[in-house]
Each structure stands twice: as structure tokens, then as C-alpha cells.
Amino acid sequence: MKTSERILIAATSAFGENGYDGTSLDSLAHDLGIRKQSILYHYPTKEALLDASVSSAIGVLSGVLSEAVKNSHDGWERIEAMVRGVFRLAIQRPELLGLLREVSRLGPPMLTKAVKGLEPLILGATKWLDNEMEKGRIVESDPHLLVLSVYSAIMGAATEGNLLEAMGIKQNPRDVVMRRKELLRFLKSALIPISS
Amino acid sequence: MKTSERILIAATSAFGENGYDGTSLDSLAHDLGIRKQSILYHYPTKEALLDASVSSAIGVLSGVLSEAVKNSHDGWERIEAMVRGVFRLAIQRPELLGLLREVSRLGPPMLTKAVKGLEPLILGATKWLDNEMEKGRIVESDPHLLVLSVYSAIMGAATEGNLLEAMGIKQNPRDVVMRRKELLRFLKSALIPISS
DNA sequence: AGCATTCTCTACCAAGTGGTAGAAAGTAGA
DNA sequence: TCTACTTTCTACCACTTGGTAGAGAATGCT
Numbered sequence: 001m002k003t004s005e006r007i008l009i010a011a012t013s014a015f016g017e018n019g020y021d022g023t024s025l026d027s028l029a030h031d032l033g034i035r036k037q038s039i040l041y042h043y044p045t046k047e048a049l050l051d052a053s054v055s056s057a058i059g060v061l062s063g064v065l066s067e068a069v070k071n072s073h074d075g076w077e078r079i080e081a082m083v084r085g086v087f088r089l090a091i092q093r094p095e096l097l098g099l100l101r102e103v104s105r106l107g108p109p110m111l112t113k114a115v116k117g118l119e120p121l122i123l124g125a126t127k128w129l130d131n132e133m134e135k136g137r138i139v140e141s142d143p144h145l146l147v148l149s150v151y152s153a154i155m156g157a158a159t160e161g162n163l164l165e166a167m168g169i170k171q172n173p174r175d176v177v178m179r180r181k182e183l184l185r186f187l188k189s190a191l192i193p194i195s196s
Numbered sequence: 197m198k199t200s201e202r203i204l205i206a207a208t209s210a211f212g213e214n215g216y217d218g219t220s221l222d223s224l225a226h227d228l229g230i231r232k233q234s235i236l237y238h239y240p241t242k243e244a245l246l247d248a249s250v251s252s253a254i255g256v257l258s259g260v261l262s263e264a265v266k267n268s269h270d271g272w273e274r275i276e277a278m279v280r281g282v283f284r285l286a287i288q289r290p291e292l293l294g295l296l297r298e299v300s301r302l303g304p305p306m307l308t309k310a311v312k313g314l315e316p317l318i319l320g321a322t323k324w325l326d327n328e329m330e331k332g333r334i335v336e337s338d339p340h341l342l343v344l345s346v347y348s349a350i351m352g353a354a355t356e357g358n359l360l361e362a363m364g365i366k367q368n369p370r371d372v373v374m375r376r377k378e379l380l381r382f383l384k385s386a387l388i389p390i391s392s
Numbered sequence: 393a394g395c396a397t398t399c400t401c402t403a404c405c406a407a408g409t410g411g412t413a414g415a416a417a418g419t420a421g422a
Numbered sequence: 423t424c425t426a427c428t429t430t431c432t433a434c435c436a437c438t439t440g441g442t443a444g445a446g447a448a449t450g451c452t
Binding site for chain 1: 214215217218300301303307311318335337338340341342352356359363365374375378379381382383
């Protein structure tokens with residue numbers, strides 16, 4: 001694999017797990033078995049490295065979600081597919097979601113850029129929700145707020161692994177599945193009209 | 197006000213907003229108009245300062261929640277009171293919730309200690325939920341998972357202010373109230389049996 | 393082979409980090 | 423006023439931070 005790719009992957013992990021300030025270029029280089037200056041050759045500044053990490057993370061997330069949209073029909077099924085996709089991501093690469101959360105803490109200007117990258121996704125989601133509401137397949141409410149609620153619920157359930165472990169709740173794959181089921185039940189009862 | 201209290205308050209803000217690694221004792225001292233060494237007199241290490249901040253934040257949160265419990269009856273009303281309490285806290289002192297989130301990212305050993313501090317609260321909540329489920333006032337489900345879902349939903353809705361602003365969603369008090377309402381609707385439909 | 397390009401390295405640097413030592417200043421009781 | 427104690431200060435330290443300058447290697451093209 002190309003060095004620049006290896007750097008990007010390691011950086012995404014580190015930024016997502018230890019935060020931006022908690023990650024030093026030296027430690028990053030050490031983990032990769034190279035020198036810090038090699039990192040700075042591929043990414044001229046630390047911020048540029050963060051930028052690239054965020055872009056790639058957004059790319060992966062977008063991929064997962066649009067894949068879920070492609071392979072599902074309208075209504076509840078689609079929401080379920082998206083939640084499953086994000087959970088799979090949370091298990092396989094938790095650092096990606098951690099990174100997005102970190103970005104939202106860092107605030108502008110990085111956050112602004114990230115949101116811009118996610119804008120088509122958010123726009124698509126709200127439009128689709130609007131449409132679904134019109135057809136009565138989803139409970140009427142402000143789509144923007146809905147997207148946020150769902151976002152934070154998923155993000156929370158998917159990324160609070162640390163917290164769960166500290167609470168003594170095991171993290172076997174089976175338990176993660178149960179948590180996903182619980183979240184889906186949660187979402188379903190909140191979003192789907194009683195008739196269905 | 198005593199210097200040690202001023203330090204504690206400023207530290208809680210800083211840790212909550214900029215993270216532990218993102219906060220230097222020098223900048224903290226500068227904001228307070230004192231010298232770093234005065235901080236280190238009251239709190240021998242940076243970690244001790246974090247510890248004290250976390251303890252105080254947990255104290256405040258516990259206070260808000262037990263106040264909500266005291267002033268409400270069983271059933272949905274109590275959940276609503278608790279959500280209102282946390283939202284009020286999120287508006288008045290968002291850095292407190294930010295700090296708790298930061299702690300959950302830092303992981304052990306600080307997280308372990310924090311969770312231990314919150315244990316009575318969590319235990320009380322799960323016990324109460326168990327009881328409510330028995331009486332049929334709340335939908336049957338794993339109380340632990342439920343607490344987590346509710347926690348992350350509230351935490352998300354209450355602390356993603358940065359994200360919302362970057363998304364161009366205004367943050368007037370009126371809008372915060374709307375978000376709280378939306379979250380309450382969300383929780384209600386997920387938690388309350390259809391009969392009510 | 394020679395040459396240019398791409399990449400990784402050693403050697404530094406100025407600034408900032410948490411923390412130590414101990415002097416100076418304030419404060420209160422006798 | 424003397425004394426004991428608490429608090430804040432100046433001065434400093436070893437170490438780490440992100441970043442620069444430029445020398446050496448690889449690598450591929452002709």
C-alpha cells in the first residue's frame with residue numbers, strides 16, 4: 001500500500017480515538033515505523049492531514065448510506081437498512097464515527113467544511129423524509145430536527161462503546177446486535193404511524 | 197469567590213469545550229488573570245484538576261436529575277421532567293455535558309471513576325424503569341439499553357449545538373425549545389404504551 | 393549509463409507543555 | 423510587632439510540539 005494511504009488510515013484512527021490535540025505527528029509516525037517528516041511530505045501540515053482524514057471518513061459514510069439506499073425500498077425498510085449500515089461501520093471502523101464527532105467538537109472551520117461535504121446526504125435525507133411524510137409512511141414532523149434526532153441516537157448508540165464498557169456492559173457482537181435492535185425498535189415506534 | 201472555585205469553573209468550561217489535551221494550564225491561568233503555578237498550588241497536577249472538574253460536573257447533573265425526580269410523579273411526567281432538567285442544563289452550562297462526553301472519550305481510568313460517581317443515578321433509573329415496566333406504564337425492554345438510548349438521544353440533542361449551527365440551523369431559545377419538544381415526542385412514542 | 397523525479401531521511405528550531413524550587417507577599421492570631 | 427501559615431508569584435527545567443532545510447536514497451525514463 002502507498003505510504004500516503006497508510007498515513008491517512010492511521011491518522012483517521014488516531015484522530016478519531018485520541019482527538020486532534022491528543023494526536024502528535026511523532027507518535028503517528030512512530031506507529032507507522034516512519035519519520036514525522038515523511039508525514040509532512042505527503043500532508044504539508046497537521047491540519048491538512050485532518051482535512052484529508054475527514055474527507056475520507058465522509059466518503060466512506062456516504063458510500064455506506066447510499067449503498068443502503070440503493071439496496072432498499074421506501075418506507076421503514078430504508079431506515080432500517082441505513083441504521084444497519086451505520087452500525088456495521090461502527091463495529092468495523094468505530095474510529096470513523098469518532099472522527100466525525102471530534103470534528104463537530106472542534107467547530108469551524110473544519111466543521112463547516114465537513115458539513116458542506118455531508119450536505120448532499122442531508123439534503124437527500126430531508127427531501128426523502130418530506131416525501132415519505134406526505135405519503136403517510138412516516139409520522140409528520142420537522143425533517144431537519146428528525147434527521148438530527150436520528151443522527152444523534154445512532155451516533156450515540158454506535159460510538160458510546162467506551163461508556164458501555166466502563167458501565168460493565170459487555171461488548172460481544174451479540175450485544176451490539178441487541179443494541180441495534182433496541183435502537184431500531186426505538187426509531188420504529190417513534191417514526192412509523194400506528195396503522196403499520 | 198475563592199480562587200480555587202474560579203479555577204474549577206474555568207477548567208470545567210475549558211475541558212468541556214476544548215477537550216483535555218486542547219486545554220493548557222497556561223491558557224487557563226491567562227484567562228483567569230493568574231499564573232499557572234497558582235493553579236498547580238490548588239490542584240497539584242492537571243489530571244487532579246480534571247478529576248475535580250468531573251466530580252463537580254457529576255454533582256451538578258445529579259442535582260438536576262434528583263431535583264426533577266423529587267418534583268414529579270411517576271410515569272411519563274417524570275421522564276419529561278428529567279429531559280427538561282437536562283436541557284435547561286445544556287442551555288445554561290453546555291460545557292458540563294461537553295465535559296462528560298469528553299470523559300467518555302478519554303476512557304479509563306477517568307471514565308471508570310466518573311461512571312462510579314454516576315452509578316447510584318444509573319442504578320436508580322434502571323430500578324425505577326423496571327418498576328414502571330412492571331406496572332405497564334412504560335414499554336417492556338432492557339432497562340440498561342433503554343437508559344443508554346435515552347442518554348445518547350438527550351446528550352446528542354442537547355450538545356450538538358456546534359453541529360446545528362454549522363448546518364445553518366438557528367439556535368434561538370425558541371428553537372431549542374422546539375428541539376426539546378421534538379425529542380420528547382420522540383421519546384414518548386418510543387416509551388409509552390399505545391393505550392395512554 | 394545518465395538524469396530527473398519522487399520520496400524518506402537526519403539535523404534543527406522556536407514555541408509551548410506540565411511540573412519543581414523557592415522567594416515574596418498577604419493574612420491572622422499572640 | 424513578631425510569628426506562623428496560606429497563597430501567589432518569578433525563575434527555571436526537561437520534554438514535546440508542529441514545522442523547516444536540505445542531504446540521501448529509490449525509482450523510472452531515455
